[in-house]
Each structure stands twice: as structure tokens, then as C-alpha cells.
Amino acid sequence: MxxxxxxxxxxxxxxxxxxxxxxxxxxxxxxxxxxxxxxxxxxxxxxxxxxxxxxxxxxxxxxxxxxxxxxxxxxxxxxxxxxxxxxxxxxxxxxxxxxxxxxxxxxxxxxxxxxxxxxxxxxAALAARALSGADDVVYLSVGTGLAAGLVIDGRLRRGEHGAAGEIGHLPVDPAGAECGCGQTGCLETIASGRALARAWPTPDGPPAADLFAAAAAGDVKAIAVRDRFCWGVASAVRALGLTIDPERIVLGGGVSEVGEPLRVEVVRQLRALGEGSPFLASLGLADRLSMVPLHxxxxxxxxxxxxxx
Structure with missing residues (x-):
């Protein structure tokens, strides 16, 4: 460990x-x-x-x-x-x-x-596996971009072309922003550090910390930006849960330095996604979610x- x-x-x-x-x-x-x-x-x-x-x-x-x-x-x-x-x-x-x-x-x-x-x-997924002690672990990195590392039965799954876990380049919004990968409306254009900086620009300091603080203080615009961002992260968790069905899903990356408020809001979005789907709710994705220790x-x-x- x-x-x-x-x-x-x-x-x-x-x-x-x-x-x-x-x-x-x-x-x-x-x-x-x-x-x-x-x-x-x-x-x-x-x-x-x-x-x-x-x-x-x-x-x-x-x-x-x-x-x-x-x-x-x-x-x-x-x-x-x-x-x-x-x-x-x-x-x-x-x-x-x-x-x-x-x-x-x-x-x-x-x-x-x-x-x-x-x-x-x-x-990072290997370290997340060591920290969690589980053999089936998905590490979801919310940093400059958005991507996942997959450890299945204790072994890394890289994929035929090294692209396994590139969840950030899954298109979810045909009318969305152009992604650096050349597609349109990818999850990374909604749920990444770069997307968050565009949606909530700050003159200095991490935009994520500023955004969550403003939302906690009741800023209506901040709440809308935060909720869309966390919906994107929750959507990535949902996609990983439905395709990999891992024992643990661990959040990390630069944006995770926000800490527990990020996990709480992603859990809230996951529960909202499951409200209309008994099948999705039965998977208990929110209960499998944890975070890398702060810093x-x-x-x-x-x-x-x-x-x-």
C-alpha cells in the first residue's frame, strides 16, 4: 500500500x-x-x-x-x-x-x-489501486483534460491503440464546443480544467476553487456553471460504470484539489441521473465513488x- x-x-x-x-x-x-x-x-x-x-x-x-x-x-x-x-x-x-x-x-x-x-x-490508476486495495479500479482524472485509467483484475487495460479510457473524447453534445481531438461536444469540453477555466475565468488562482466558493456563497451563475461541470463528471462516471462496472471509481486530477465539495456535487448529479432509471440507480455508482487523498x-x-x- x-x-x-x-x-x-x-x-x-x-x-x-x-x-x-x-x-x-x-x-x-x-x-x-x-x-x-x-x-x-x-x-x-x-x-x-x-x-x-x-x-x-x-x-x-x-x-x-x-x-x-x-x-x-x-x-x-x-x-x-x-x-x-x-x-x-x-x-x-x-x-x-x-x-x-x-x-x-x-x-x-x-x-x-x-x-x-x-x-x-x-x-495514476496503479497508484489508485494501491491506495484502494481493490483489483477492479477506474481512476478518473479531471485535470487539464478528462481521461480514465482502467485496472481490471489487477492489470492495466491499455487497449489495442493505447486509447482505453479516453472518456473525455466521448461526444455527448452535437451542438457543443469543438474539442482539441477534432470532434464536437466531447465530455472534455464540459468536464475538464480547461473547460472550467473557459466557463469561469479568474484573474489568478485556480478557477475550480473560486467557482465552488462562489457557488457555495449563492452566486446563481456560479451554481449553474458548477452544476453543468459536475453533470459532465457524473456522465463520465456513468459511462465508465456501464462499460467497465468496476469495484471502485476514484476521482483525481488537478480539479480534485477542490476536495470533498467536488465529490458531494458529483454524487448529487449521479443520484439525479438515476432518479428516472431504476436500472441505473440499482448500480449504486455514487456509493462506489471516492477521491484521492487531498494533495x-x-x-x-x-x-x-x-x-x-
Whole structure:
């Protein structure tokens, strides 16, 4: 079981980097699975920017730990990942589009250690499984984008093309906004950090925290924006429940830093969706929903687990 706490002085076990569209988060896990060191840096867009950012974070971790980091590094990235070849495609949130990018080898050359590449949400799903103790777990990441990692019978399900769990690109509104994937009205255009920032722009600070605070204070517009956003998240949970039927569904990602108010509102939307459907209500999706512990770097910790085997 991964322990969501600091543990300086314990032996180094694994290193993980979570490269997101906004931030890159690196962790060093101790032998007991607890966090020995962690570093965050803003992610530079594009292939060269991603590699430069990863190097900055890795070097900062090495300075923080105070010893060489010679272990393999697990790296989680958004987009379609060919794990065997170490290739990345269609990571639109990183500014990486189109043809295969040999990111694993680029990072290994720059960091000077072996690198294991994995989709970021898949990596996080492994950490979510360790935290929950369940063998059938769906990890739903509500971050810059929207995607799910699937652990079925204790094993990651990546899919034939690495696209399993790309729930954010499921179209739900033919009259909706254009998605970065090229489709229209995808769930990601409703229930993601980017969508929320468009619907509730703030001059500084996380828009999610500001939105939920304004809604709690009774702001009518904030309540409408919050409810549509949480309906989108609940719709993703419903789709995952109907297709995977997992034991646990774990919410995470940057927007989940809102904490318990997010879970409460998503549960309310799930119960509303089931009001007209005894079948849907019988599935008890709201009762299977939990959240990653607040401020726990689940994707970076999962990337470290990928590297440690």
C-alpha cells in the first residue's frame, strides 16, 4: 500500500515524473512506498520543452534527496503511448501532435538513466489501486483534460491503440464546443480544467476553487456553471460504470484539489441521473465513488510504480 505521507531518511525505492499540460510533478518514493521528495515545475510546451522540463524536475529531485538517482525513472504523459516502443502520439495538451515522438529515448538520453514511459492516467490508476486495495479500479482524472485509467483484475487495460479510457473524447453534445481531438461536444469540453477555466475565468488562482466558493456563497451563475461541470463528471462516471462496472471509481486530477465539495456535487448529479432509471440507480455508482487523498501526487507516484515494476 502506498502511504500518502513524507518519510525522509528511508531508502530510495523509485522515481516518477508526471508530465502534465500545466505542471510537471516529480516524486521519489522510499522503500516503504511513502514520499521521500517531490518537486513541481511549470511544463514548457512542445517536444523540446517537455524534455527540458523533465530534466529540471529530475535535477531538483536529485538535489533534494542529496544522492545520485540512478534507478529507472517512470514517466507518465497524456496522449497515446506505445509502451513497448516508448513512443508518444496525439498529446495535444503538451503541444505534441501527429507522428510518433520517441519520448522515452529522448528522456533517457537527457536524464542519463533508463526511462519507462506510460500514459499518465494509466500510471495514476496503479497508484489508485494501491491506495484502494481493490483489483477492479477506474481512476478518473479531471485535470487539464478528462481521461480514465482502467485496472481490471489487477492489470492495466491499455487497449489495442493505447486509447482505453479516453472518456473525455466521448461526444455527448452535437451542438457543443469543438474539442482539441477534432470532434464536437466531447465530455472534455464540459468536464475538464480547461473547460472550467473557459466557463469561469479568474484573474489568478485556480478557477475550480473560486467557482465552488462562489457557488457555495449563492452566486446563481456560479451554481449553474458548477452544476453543468459536475453533470459532465457524473456522465463520465456513468459511462465508465456501464462499460467497465468496476469495484471502485476514484476521482483525481488537478480539479480534485477542490476536495470533498467536488465529490458531494458529483454524487448529487449521479443520484439525479438515476432518479428516472431504476436500472441505473440499482448500480449504486455514487456509493462506489471516492477521491484521492487531498494533495497526494497520485500520477507521479503511479509513474514511480511503473518504473519499479
Amino acid at each position: 502506498i502511504a500518502p505521507r513524507d518519510a525522509r531518511g528511508a531508502g530510495t525505492r523509485a522515481v516518477g515524473l508526471d508530465i502534465g499540460g500545466t505542471k510537471t510533478h516529480g516524486v521519489v518514493l522510499a522503500e516503504d512506498g511513502s514520499i521521500l521528495a517531490q518537486v513541481r515545475e511549470s511544463t514548457r510546451s512542445g517536444a523540446e520543452g517537455v524534455v527540458d522540463t523533465a530534466e529540471r524536475v529530475f535535477e531538483a529531485l536529485r538535489r533534494d534527496v542529496g544522492e545520485p538517482l540512478t534507478l529507472p525513472v517512470g514517466v507518465g504523459v497524456p496522449g497515446l503511448v506505445d509502451v513497448g516502443r516508448g513512443m508518444l502520439r496525439h498529446a495535444v495538451n503538451l503541444g505534441v501532435n501527429g507522428d510518433d515522438l520517441p519520448l522515452r529515448d529522448l528522456l533517457a538520453d537527457r536524464l542519463g538513466v533508463p526511462v519507462v514511459l506510460e500514459n499518465d492516467v494509466n500510471a 497526494y501526487p497520485v500520477a507521479a507516484a503511479g509513474a514511480a510504480l511503473v518504473a519499479s515494476g
